[in-house]
Amino acid sequence: MADRLDPNDPLDKLIRERMDLFTHEDSGYLAIQNTRPQTIGYGLTDSPVLQLAWIAEKFAEWTERPVDRDRLLTNVSLYWFTASGVSAAHTLYEQAHSTDWGAPPTVPQGYAVFAADETVRKLIPAPPGTHWTEFSHARHFPALEAPADLAADLRTFFSPLS
Template identity: 60%
Template sequence: MNDIQPFSIAVEDADLDDLRDRLARTRWSDESPADGRERGIRAAELRELADAWRSDYDWRAHEERLNRIPQFVTEIDGQRVHFLHARCDREDAPALLLTHGFPSSNVEFARLVDLLTDPSNGPAFHVVAPSLPGYGFSTPLSGAGWSMGRIADAWIELMRRLGYRRYGVHGGDIGAGVSGMVASRDPEHVVGIHVVTDPMTAASAATFIPGMADSLDASDPIDQLILERMAAFRNDASGYLAIQNTRPQTIGYGLTDSPTFLLAWIVEKLQEWTDVDLDPELILTLVSVAWFGRAGASAAHTLYDQAHSSEWGGPVTVPQSFTVFGADETVRRVMRSPEDARWVEFGNGQHFPAMELPEVLAEDVQAFFGPLR
């Protein structure tokens, strides 16, 4: 089935009423006995966001804004895939495939799509931004086995259906892994790969991706810092991953039934993995899409699938670019790259640069892919 159908977000009024009712009936826990966020998002912070979500946040306005971006759905390998597909005015512009990570969706790229499709803003592209299977409106999940390799094959098929013979790929977090696999599996069509990361993401990835930490030497100060960050991730910050990698169905009941739980689950990571304050309206839009898409449980299942997969990518032969946000000297030690790879470092921003610093990211993407046209 090669059918591609136009899609518009149209949440039922009854679903909006249900969301507000559930938020109003939240049974709140006591505040954490700790002063900071080391035990999770603080109750006062979460209450403020939940109250805004219930009373002040205008979903219809954001729904309308999102629907200004052309959206479509198709079925690939039995899975419903929702994607943004915004074409620029220049017919001969190159195509660019954007892939997000956890705990996000293609909503993350809304501002970036505007910037990258506008010829007055620099080199412009036809942008394709799918939500990963089980995320956003790429739901429900069709079944087990949606590891990064299978997603990469689906993305290659999506670009074929759209008629793009040459395209670039960009991603961070899971999206970086998927993009790398797309580039390694489809080098005759991929012109280059642009990856974003940050020091903590690189260190945490080194804890579970085979081979990344093999050459680290504890006697070297930089390597020691990486090892300390890896230990900190394992000991204090990996609980979300451990439970989703092992019992996604169990955690999924809460993520699907309680909007307050879903809000806490996502916002904790937005707080922990950014150093630029995000607009609360953007945060609530991101969480709303996960709520209305019933994506809490299904996103957890795809993390389980990757944790139980032996696929971590193959050799990439196309031009590569790595952009580090919140950069320090550690990332190059764990992210091995060819000598001719492009490296760019920015002092701020972290895990979500498309939401934290969209203008900076857009310029960097244009700088890399512009000469590859």
């Protein structure tokens, strides 16, 4: 993706700065899951403290509003009681190591982009006719941060399809 950026374009410079920051400061979880998902998976299914820390850190980093403690613990509990930390880690691993993504989708596509700014649309090439909604608020966990907005956008996307 970075090689598509024009070093003289101000928007591309901003995108590159954010990519560099992510690479150097925020990509540790991704590096672990992309290279050793089973190792972190063992920890996530063996230690409730690690499971809580793994998810709570992401809530702290990837939300703009405080998330209710009961909602956080419910989310962590779902991972803990289903032992799905391993499968979640493997999802990122499989994405990182896939070479055949198949044919482009033929079904309607939709994006609800939270914490959107001018960089997002440039980075995600959406085919013509794609449902695209940008929200300036909420972040990585819109179902927890902006559930009404997410539900309304899902209704808007699916209503012409029913």
